[in-house]
Amino acid sequence: MVSALLLSAVVTIVPAQLPDNVLSLRSTEIDGGKQTWTMKQMDQIGSGEAVSKADYDDEKWLRAIVPGTVLTSLVANRVLPEPYFGLNNVADLKLIPDLAETGPDFYTFWFRTEFDTPRSFRGKHLTLQFDGINYRAEVWLNGHHLGNLAGMFNRGRLDATPYMAKKGKNALAIKVFPVDNPGGLRAKSNSPRAPGENINGGDGTIGKDVTMLMSVGWDFTFADGIRDRNTGIWRDVKLVATGPVALKNPFVKSKIDLPSANSAEEAVVVEAENVTDEPQTAQVQVEIPATKAKRSQEVTLAPRETKEVVFEPIEVQKPRLWWPLNKGEQYLYDLKAEVIVGKQTSDRLKTKFGIREIRSDLNTPDKSRMFYVNGHRFFVRGSNWIPEAMLRNSRARTEAELRYTAQSGVNFLRQWGGGITESDDFYELCDELGIIVWTEFWQTGNTTKPTDPILYRANVADTVKRIRNHACNGYYVSANERDDIIPIKDLLDQLDGTTGYQIQSEVSGIHDGSPYKYVNPMYYYDDTASPRGSRINGFCPEYGTPILPTVECLREMMPEKDLWPVNRDVWNYLDGGGFHLVATDYKTAVDQYGPSTSIDEFAKKAQAVGAIGYRGIWECWNENRYEYGDRFTSGFLFWYHNSPVPQVAGRMWDWSLEPTAALYFTQDALEPIHAQFDFIKNTVSVNNEFIREFKGVKVRARIFDIDSQVRFDKTVSTDLPLDGVANDILKLDFPEAFAPIQFIRLDVTDSEGKPISDTFYWRSSQAYAGPKTLSGPLYGGFEPLQNLASAKVEMSTSSKKSKGKTVWTAKLTNPSSKIAFLIQLKLQDEKTSRPIRPAFYSDNWISLLPGESRTITIETAQPNRAKLVLDGWNLARN
Template identity: 30%
Template sequence: MLLFVQQIQAQNQYELNSAWKCNPIKSTKESGEVISSPSFSLRNWKPAVVPGTVLTSMLANKEVPDPFYGMNNEKIPDIYNTGREYYTYWFAKDFKESIPADGSEVWLKFRGINYSCDVFLNGKKVNQKVFEGMFLRQSFNITKFLTKDGNNRLAVIVYPPYTVGNANGGQGGDGTIAKNVSLQYTAGWDWIRPIRDRNTGIWDKVYIEKTGKVNLKDPHVITLVPEKRMPDAIQKPAIIKASADLENPSSQKVEGTLVYTIDGMKVSKKVILPPNSTTTVSLADLSLKNPRLWWPAGYGKQELYDTKFEFIVNDKVSDQEAVKVGVREIQTDWNAHTASRQIYVNGQKVFIKGGNWIISDAMLRFTDERYDAEIRFHRDMNLNLIRIWGGALVERPEFYAACDKYGMLVFQDFWMSGDCNGRWVDPMKKEDQWTRRNYPDNHQLFLESAADMIKMVRNHASLAIWCGGNEITPPEDILIPLRDEILPKLDGTRWFIDYSNSDEMSFNSLGGNGDGPYGIQPLDVFWNQRTFPFNSEVGSVGTGDYESLKRFIPKENLVVPYHDANQKPDSVWTYHTYTGVGYNEFINPYGKPKDIKDFGLKAQLVNYDQYRGLIEGFSSHIWDWYTGLIIWKTQNPWTAMRGQMYDYYLDPNACLYGLRNGGELVHIMANPVDGMLMMVNNDFKARRNLMLVAKAYKIDGTVKEITQVFTYIEASSVKKILSVKKVLDEIGAEDGSFLSLQLLDENKQIVSDNMYWYPNAKGEYTGLQKMKAAENLKVSVKSIASGKVQVTLTNPANNPIAFFNRVSLVDATSKERILPVFYNDNYVSIAPGAEKTIIIDNVPLQTKSQVSIEGWNYALKYFNVN
């Protein structure tokens, strides 16, 4: 093994992410050769946002209003009406980089431009042909273009997609946006309005990289974990396979050694690289003893190894790449009983509880911090998978890094949708199904882009499934090479399905109703009506509360959104995709909302009940009807009100906590139809000596003990216990009732805690409407660690239930919620004589904050943090 290796300066990489300037082409007369000359004045050019889009730069320069607020998006010209030139822009950036004195190479790297561009540096054109395609990285050797004094000017002209599409209100507008290899949602969908520039710009990162004679690219690590494993056990060895691409841009052959390091062990291989070539080099397999395995959220730790690839020439490191590796193996097989695919991680069968994801921000304003917060929310929902919907993109490495960290498996679609790509007859579409079936126009670009994106994210442990498209397969001349050549060659370790609700994933032959249902449902639908056995899309509500709504709805429009025959919904609510009629049907039994704040609170009751009921209903049939479900959808990249567990501003609503409660790894629940108490165990091990405590409460807090009994449940199973319907019917006929269910372990610690509220015999919550105030609720708030606050709610024995309390961290002066903040539970109900503890995490240390508590029968109060 090589020793005393000198690491040369030429390995450095840095990002060009500030001090960019931009100017529209319509007011730019000079050529790229002139603009890229360091002597050309940019004095009259505007500051630009890079990474970013034309629209983000216009917004930063206050040329357009915030399109996420109110009806502002209607005030911004749409590219379909203005023509492409209106959003065609020059971007320019000065940077310091000298010609290397030691024969090293300097590279200019783009991770994403939408949609095509020409690149100029110091008066010369860099690209030989037009750089086209939103999902294609490009790297240019710019060594010979650099100036002698090190003062360089980069200029890039960015053109919008070739076909921008008419945003006519259809899904993907008139569909023609799909002629490009780009985003489809930008022409509008039923959860978003059109993005006016169609996300034109240098939307992803730009780097300068310095290497030695050889550029090391796209390292690849495969981990094989044979046999069935258990978390926290002494593990048998895992097999590590490693390779990398080595680019020799010189006219001379280069001899060197490729070295891979993991956990202190090294594997190396000597190679000879031909001139002007890129060579894929595979290293010998490595046996990793007692590996620290990576597991999905809830099942074990998310262990990651820091690994490194180096290429060494004459005892100097020419280039190196670092990779974080999660040692795990994904397997699938067919469950003949359910007629669907089931997923294994490290040999253990995992019931999939997933959420559909669009994109972090509709204007592509991606940050590590936002990715981290959103993925953490999904982990906190007790989900274990995120599906990236096909009308968006292959997510960024920073997204995947957060999924690696929090244990979220990823189901990654490629860029197809049934709406734009011709699955259905659609009068909103410009072209017929046969024509749309062959979108995009450039199939070879699609395949090149797919191959490049596979290389970009394939090392992430979280990536579990590749999918050809949303609800439709790619055309055959894309599907076949993608499935049979590109994926086996560049990955070969993950399940590939041809489209998101394919028969290969979920064969609907056993009396099911397909995917969905979408929208608010009576809870018995989730428990009793069978759907696709691996359901890729189900669910669809998520309106926020008053604090959330007022962030993007103008004051004059903050009215209760009644939807009946005599009153049309407010236009701003409609614009932000409020799904109205269903909410009213479910809110009105709590009493017609008095005002918008009352509406927001009652909407949260519906939200919590819906998503707890959804995940419980599917869980009650694990391995019998279902092998998995993916909720449509769990987040919004815009200020919409369709399907979200938290709003665009990262404020969670009650959907998140209903889902979190119902999706516990070990959970106690009650069937809403027959009152059957059931336990579900999603864990890999049986749970013995659990005590079930079941109590019913009248509205005034009077308790009726139902049972207190030891029980058990086998691994990965569901179990019926007893029905409580008769008890609940008797005590709740007039005013409704509560049901408290708890599972305690051998140490009397709570494993599962679940409280239901029920209407009276007429389906109305009359009892809730006349509940006495829980005014004697005792509250303790204290800091317990850096960035953490503990809130303890204690309800005296003579109090009524303290029902549905929202705990919020707020700014002490403005009383506005501090975002994002994470709560281990929320919208909590505390029985008489009981206590609840909530931990608030991610508390900013520099902000003077308070904790607010407001519940159904507890008036808003603020508490200082001790």
């Protein structure tokens, strides 16, 4: 049985459509798979020849999840406890054996499945394709050894044609070995390499292999790692049918006539592979249907030879350009390719590409790196993508996380080098959503470099071929914080040649990062948050803060007894060893809202603390966009984006895919036109993300006291520069009479009075005593909010089903004379009251002024057995 914790984060959706000539061998547990896989430990069974025969009895083997890891399947079968609960994963407790202690045999497993050859595949050349195995593998089919695979990021293609069953089922057996160098914990006497950084990458030796380095542990996830180091068949296995020549790795290189963008040249490249032992002559044709242009070329191939076929460029008049989020449309063209041998179609493929130019340079006042898209400056409001720690991935999960990403307004994702290069689904969705991707390869400053440069470069080359055609693919980086690397620039130039590159994450106009932990949010405004000095300048690759997940999520990650009072041992373990200071400094900040008597009360207050931290960071970077602030900035990447495991140091959404208030406060800060308040200067500014200016925009600022009485109301008119900021257009004062709490509401309307956006803040009257103090109107003095007068909120709801999804509409109205503060909508199962996940709320944790109404939509793919519940700080109970 698959564990409930594993399935809680998975929504069944229709997987991406595979071509007719591809058979997925995905197991039934993942994204609509149809195969049954089994697995057994290596030393308990015989040879590959015997195991890979159809009459082999595997009835007593364990069910296996493919794609997945050995540990994922052992947990699903309840052989080992769920690592993501409480202290189950703690290495010292030895509840789950660690690869470094057991030796490789313990986690070396045979995986086995049987499948029929589709009728339409008969008479074709058949190739077994392995999209990802960690780390080495022996592959057997119907009693025959097909070959071996190595490296986590290499796709393997093995010829299955001679060994396919003439009738009946085919038996496929794969013996998977763990990494050669699992690494161990770093000696405690080994100090961190920089201020504010914890012990990462274990003893560093896992870096000798081409693998997912964070599997041995890092400070933002389990500090002592994943016990099997993610051994397994972690990506798809497919059977591909073609004629004697196959097509693969298409690539379209765009050259746009800028700045006019009236035309573009599209140079098409595709590989033709002779999958036979005989010479072949073939005609390769490519077409961009929107242009009605075709190109054709004859190619002669020796036995088993692969050639790159390069075509004369196709000219596109008045191209529809691909733009990132909020800059324009994400238009994608179709490319079709076909190869003909004799008079028969041997293979065909279809893919999408975008016409765009992404480049960067150091031509800035401070020599920081500036990105440009289609000739326009591009301010990076990005984040650091972290993979699921046990690779419990699915298209459904990827789609949910990227949909949340686009909703938040984040326009750029760095795939951090201690993780993985993400799936085809990831890149396809980023293409569609307009999210540019920085692809970082698998080396870090905390780990040694790979000992097999040939294997490493082969993994890089295959990865580049896989991702280079995506419109979102915008930048290559060799390593995270490491200068001594295996060179790959020659490969990138040869295989791509259109995408920028730098050697590591903190050079070439990109400085080092921090903060990472909870700090007084006032420090963001005076740029003292980092122990390393000023960081809100130039381009910063890592800058962030945590937020506590909702109480429902907390209850799923540890026993109730450890929730309240806070059990620091458990909380610290679920916080990277206490790295983000959630059980200490963050808790102290929550206590500024008054003492809590339960975990429910504490978690509710904690949403307020995390929300203002997230929004404060984004807004400080907004204010200093380009040359509009008091220093020059070109962008930053939030550290970090998504939770690799359930953890008390949450992000915009929890590992379970339940959003926190941080998602909606980030969405607020990153809306295309946004009015914002500076908590040190007490001024109002308006940020414009669009590539167009706005004239005569009106900005209204109101201040309410704790009794919801208006104490200040002023409107000013301003012009918004293209892709810029109108800074300090209004200054607010807070006399003693406004004490102890003030609410601020900012509204933006266009020149005709139509609403554009609104923002709601709360602040205390506590003075800020300066850096390194725990003081200020964003930090302390919030106890009076415990006695906020009640507000009645009325809710009317409706729901509609469409295309397998249910969309709920909730209209919230505050008919009372008091502000309704931080209202949370919850979509729950009507029987169990458990949260429905993922659920896409258009907004949440909102505050309503007296007499105000707001309509919120909630979309989910879950069945329509749900109820909507309102929660809030000061809701009047009926």
